[in-house]
Amino acid sequence: MELEEAIVKAAALLGAGIAMGFGAIGPGVGEGYAAGKACEGIARRPEQVGLLTSRMLIGQAVSESTGIYSLVIAIILIFVV
């Protein structure tokens, strides 16, 4: 029925928002923390800049994964449900 479909759709859209919202908190804090420590590391050992920068990026890419999971779930909720 129309009303039930509308309720399901509304719940799906709200759920997409909640999924992406909470999912964006963790990686944001984590990647920022990694960047801060990388800057301090460069201050301590300037000659290791290449290593520190590339390791920072790799670590940030790994912690990005859960953010991507949230994004995928949110997109699925919006377009498939």
Next chain:
Amino acid sequence: MEITELVNVAVFVGAGVSIGLGALGGGVGSGMIAAEALAGSARQPKERDALLQMMLIAQALSQTSGIFALVIAIMLLFAGLQASDLAGVLRISGAALGAGVSMGLGALGPAIGGGFAGAGACAGMARNPLTLPRIRATMLMGAAVAQSTAIYAFTVSIVLLMLD
């Protein structure tokens, strides 16, 4: 009161949640950066100007997610979302609330993360002022990557708003 005006409830709540939570992160992050910049200035008084410049750049970067939250809130308020019947009301309410919650929470984390990044950069600069250019480049890169989840939340909010 028309049933269609109930959409406004969700729109206003969504806008409020979006900018409310979004401003939270920006404040905390900017404060962290300022604290570390002040501590660095105390340790190395000669580096005051460079530290000030770095602090402003880092704070600007940390607050971009807050700007995204503000934009979503403005879009919610002025997009003129309307519904024609109860089903439409429910759907648009869900979308508006979802957009607000998504961007509000989504702006929270990256802003705090940007705060950590800027704080680390200011601390590193105070420790070793010669490495300023490398630290600045790394901080910009790291903060830009940390803001990416705010971008995802922004995209989801825009998609939710554009859905009808």
Next chain:
Amino acid sequence: MNIYPPISVKFWGMEFQYGTIFMTWVAMVVLVVLFYLGSRKLKMVPGRAQALLELIVEAFQGLCESAMGAQRGRKYVPYVGTMFLFIWTCNMMGLVPFRGLHVGNFHLPAFQEPTRNVATPMAMGLVMFLVAHGSGIRVKGLWKYIKGYFEPIFIMAPLNIVGKFASLISISMRLFGNIFGGSVILLLVSGFVAYMLLPVGLNFFFGIFVGTVQAFVFAVLTLTYTAVEMEEE
């Protein structure tokens, strides 16, 4: 709210946005002409234009060599450098104030960033994905490459595979979201405070700063992911 330009071309069942394709060609032509003219009369002691171009090339040479080691790094400098320059040019195109020319049947679209359409960053991301994994397979051999997914423990395989796709989605969406978000914000703010000076400062921040930083982050991440794939334990 109609943000996408209404002009699109249907071709073999796929829909192409006319503005995006036109702007992509403009960016390509600008880059080719610029670097062709800059490298025509190469002198030992460079003039100003050549010095500027050399600065860019050397910056990327240093970056690639520090990530991949000297002899491998030099081979990837054109790839990474072109990624950066192309994306940077695309991002800067949004700053040009040209509303478009519509004369009879001749239509010139308004200047917009090609990266504003989700297709362009996705395409660049796919290029990164294919080059990185292709380089990994070429350097390590197919068997060792596949075995790498089962490190450090057998069960991690699906998580590793999803992680690779996560990097593809993350770099594309990061670039797209930043540029598209910037353009949406400018549209909104300009309509909202039409006669104040505010949009100019915002244009500068979002257009130049964000565009440059995101292009650089994209290029560095391309380099890093390719280097990671090619690392032999």
